Amino acid sequence: MSTSTAFQDGPISAEALVNSGLRNLWYPVAPSWMVREAPIGVTRLGERIALWRGQNGDVHAVEDRCPHRGARLSLGWNFGDRLQCWYHGVQIGTDGTVLEVPALPDCAMKGRKLNRAYAVKEIRGGIFLYFGDAAHPEPCDLELPEELTDEDKHGAILCTATWNTNYRYAIENVMDPMHGAYLHRESHSMSEGAEIAKFTARNTDQGYVFEKEGQTGVNFDWVEFGQSGADWFRLTIPYPPKSGPGGHFGIIGFATPVDEAHTQVFFWRTREVSGWLRDMWHFLYRMRFEKRHWDVLEQDRVVLEAMSDDAREHENLYQHDGGVTRLRQILHRAAEAQVKELADAHAQAAE
Ligand code: FES
Ligand SMILES: [Fe+2]
Structure with a gap:
């Protein structure tokens, strides 16, 4: 039978499930x-x-x-x-x-x-x-963002790394765009833009966007979280004109739990560029930008790996953390639904 490890010893709590990684x-x-x-x-x-x-x-x-x-x-x-x-x-x-x-x-x-x-x-x-869990062994549909599915339109270069942190910190880091203006202030593409900002959230068909009020196209100004058979996030970072063809630089990312203390992050770096211009962009990327992007990722990794395990239990959140709290609510609700469905399936099987 196709059962998931998380449920081999029977139902677990929603918190334990969300901590180990949502199923289905x-x-x-x-x-x-x-x-x-x-x-x-x-x-x-x-x-x-x-x-x-x-x-x-x-x-x-x-x-x-x-x-x-x-x-x-x-x-x-x-x-x-x-x-x-x-x-x-x-x-x-x-x-x-x-x-x-x-x-x-x-x-x-x-x-x-x-x-x-x-x-x-x-x-x-x-x-x-x-x-899948025991109640959902058959795979669900997977609809990934256009940047990954429309190969003619978008170039996409995958970068992946293992981080010694729970995957939730890795996603929360992305759903917190304000850190760009501080943690990455030395970065070539994130040195511009307000260091004081207000944020708003709006729902989308697949999740939500969390964005700076009154500033777009300057810095890491908005992020999107989506659920469409996989949980993903999307953001764009404006690139100066000298950075080659294709306009802004995009990221479609995933944080896959390894176990409760490690995460495999997957970032596809995307650009709307095709044909020979894509070849040129990829060459430019390898020669000039890849190292800088690794440096930025390293800044994220260092901060996240150094956070204490119970960091989220001792926080004083403020307005900018709305993207993080919304994410937590979504994951927790999904975990509660999975735990309940699984308990119902167990109960039915026992009848
Ligand atoms: S064949 Fe014996 S452990 Fe695999
Ligand atoms: Fe970052």
């Missing part, structure tokens, strides 16, 4: 370049997952635990449509079924689906997996 969503788990010939093992949402590419290049993902005695399957061998465990050779197929037990061909394990398997999508150089 797609999350990017790795950049495409990380998954090549040899299987790899990653931990996402507290779950160990083995990833590999089959013969036609498609990515497969199953629980990274051999059903025989628990060795990590990602240490084993890629046989295309299956992984073979390194320890005693048991073979697990792409849907988590035991296909062969070479040491004991008529073993009762053979033919049983003993491992969880994940639905996979590969989009713009990123591998997305669906993390």
Whole structure:
């Protein structure tokens, strides 16, 4: 059965769920370049997952635990449509079924689906997996922002990093645009703009926008949070004309929990530029801007990793933190709904 680790011991609280990562969503788990010939093992949402590419290049993902005695399957061998465990050779197929037990061909394990398997999508150089709970094992629809889906219109370069912090701090950091004028004041693209501001929030079809009143196109002036089968955020940063073609620089980002204390952040840097101008922009980006963007990300990482674990329990929030509080409400409400649906499903199953 396809169950999520968070619920294997029965229902948990909404707070514990939101802390470990909401279920019933797609999350990017790795950049495409990380998954090549040899299987790899990653931990996402507290779950160990083995990833590999089959013969036609498609990515497969199953629980990274051999059903025989628990060795990590990602240490084993890629046989295309299956992984073979390194320890005693048991073979697990792409849907988590035991296909062969070479040491004991008529073993009762053979033919049983003993491992969880994940639905996979590969989009713009990123591998997305669906993390359903026991009440929602089938993947939901995924509608990503146009910057990732319209390849003709938008260039998109993926940057990813591991941060030693809970994923909520990583998203809250983005939904707090005012930090741009302080933490990143030395940055080439965020040195302009008011250091005093008022913010407003407005709802969108998929989430909300949190923006500075009376200032757009100057700095990191607005952010958007969206839920459309994955939780994502979007922002733009104006670029000076000498920064090449394509107008403002955009970010579509995701914060995927590794476990409760680590996050894999995925930032697609986007620009509306196509054809040879895109090639030129990518060249310019690699030569002139990539390092600066890493420096900015490092500033975020350093501040977030140094915050105390219980930072959010001892805060004095002010007007600029409306984007953060709205995010917390949305995540908490979603977690409460998931916990309730799961409890209802358990109750029904017990009847
Ligand atoms: S632990 Fe994998 S085959 Fe024995
Ligand atoms: Fe930042």
